Amino acid sequence: MMKEKLEEIRQKAVSEIEKATDPEMLNAARVTFLGKKGELTAILKSMKEVAPEDRPKVGQWVNDTRKAIEEKMNAAKEKMEQEQMNHRLANETIDVTLPAKKHKIGHRHPNTIALEEVEKIFVGMGFEVVEGPEIEKDYYNFEALNIPANHPAKDEQDTFYINKDILLRTQTSPVQVRTMEAQKPPIRMIAPGRVFRADEVDATHSPSFHQIEGMVIDKGITFSDLKGTLQLFVKKLFGEDTKVKFRPHHFPFTEPSAEMDVSCFKCGGKGCRFCKGEGWIEILGCGMVHPKVLKMSGIDPEEYSGFAFGIGLERIALLKYEIDDMRLLYENDDRFLSQF
Numbered sequence: 213m214m215k216e217k218l219e220e221i222r223q224k225a226v227s228e229i230e231k232a233t234d235p236e237m238l239n240a241a242r243v244t245f246l247g248k249k250g251e252l253t254a255i256l257k258s259m260k261e262v263a264p265e266d267r268p269k270v271g272q273w274v275n276d277t278r279k280a281i282e283e284k285m286n287a288a289k290e291k292m293e294q295e296q297m298n299h300r301l302a303n304e305t306i307d308v309t310l311p312a313k314k315h316k317i318g319h320r321h322p323n324t325i326a327l328e329e330v331e332k333i334f335v336g337m338g339f340e341v342v343e344g345p346e347i348e349k350d351y352y353n354f355e356a357l358n359i360p361a362n363h364p365a366k367d368e369q370d371t372f373y374i375n376k377d378i379l380l381r382t383q384t385s386p387v388q389v390r391t392m393e394a395q396k397p398p399i400r401m402i403a404p405g406r407v408f409r410a411d412e413v414d415a416t417h418s419p420s421f422h423q424i425e426g427m428v429i430d431k432g433i434t435f436s437d438l439k440g441t442l443q444l445f446v447k448k449l450f451g452e453d454t455k456v457k458f459r460p461h462h463f464p465f466t467e468p469s470a471e472m473d474v475s476c477f478k479c480g481g482k483g484c485r486f487c488k489g490e491g492w493i494e495i496l497g498c499g500m501v502h503p504k505v506l507k508m509s510g511i512d513p514e515e516y517s518g519f520a521f522g523i524g525l526e527r528i529a530l531l532k533y534e535i536d537d538m539r540l541l542y543e544n545d546d547r548f549l550s551q552f
């Protein structure tokens with residue numbers, strides 16, 4: 213009796229398992245036949261009705277049946293998983309012959325290329341590259357550079373104020389002061405960086421642009437050192453034939469001060485469209501560091517002297533790469549940038 217019943221359960225289970233087409237159906241069969249409330253468990257529960265001497269035998273039959281169903285079930289599960297895997301392998305193939313997506317690499321900015329060239333030249337002459345903050349104290353940007361509160365030079369360099377004492381620096385010259393405060397002479401440094409002015413945007417102006425400051429402080433530094441250094445610099449930057457011309461100028465933090473022109477590297481000085489017929493192109497401001505500035509920075513002007521200069525980086529980039537509108541430098545258009 214019992215044996216037939218068990219055989220019947222086994223057959224029913226096998227046929228359910230065979231009918232199963234997905235894991236849910238298989239699981240349903242597991243619950244029906246092997247689960248806590250399943251048919252085999254029900255039989256185990258009715259063992260008390262079996263005569264004690266028959267119990268081991270019946271118990272064995274129940275176990276055999278359970279094992280048979282489990283084996284069938286596991287085999288079906290394995291088969292199902294294998295089929296699923298085959299299906300995925302067939303569907304998720306990659307066509308390795310397809311052309312790859314282009315990986316687009318950016319391009320160095322003309323400002324960066326020009327700056328690296330300038331840095332290389334000065335580092336070659338023993339200069340150190342230093343940096344100062346873009347958000348600067350009024351003291352370093354003006355006061356310590358001999359531009360007191362009511363000086364007209366402050367109007368020419370109107371900027372963005374954070375508060376009365378803190379502003380966006382209008383020039384890299386404050387790095388001169390910071391360097392003198394931090395280091396003892398001899399000092400040979402350049403300080404590149406971003407500067408700000410309350411200027412309208414046009415072909416030659418931007419409220420944010422870049423300068424490269426330079427300064428040398430030591431015993432016995434003269435204007436000849438300034439001329440020799442800057443002449444060598446422009447020869448390396450624009451070519452061996454480049455000539456320089458110094459025009460007297462005024463900067464509050466240098467005395468004497470000058471602006472330096474270079475002979476036009478397009479026409480060699482004859483005058484062309486590029487140099488607007490002048491033959492010369494203005495390139496930087498410079499001068500001997502004012503004794504007052506040295507003193508305020510803690511350097512004895514009786515013992516030391518020095519020269520300083522300030523170069524507009526964009527101006528160099530525009531000249532070197534013959535770009536006629538500064539705004540192009542700030543658009544970050546890859547088609548423009550990748551030409552340099």
Ligand code: DAH
Nearest residue numbers: 383385497498499520521522
């Ligand atoms: N800071 C000046 C400017 O922004 C440029 C300059 C002139 C820097 C003369 C110097 C210098 O170091 O000696 O117009």
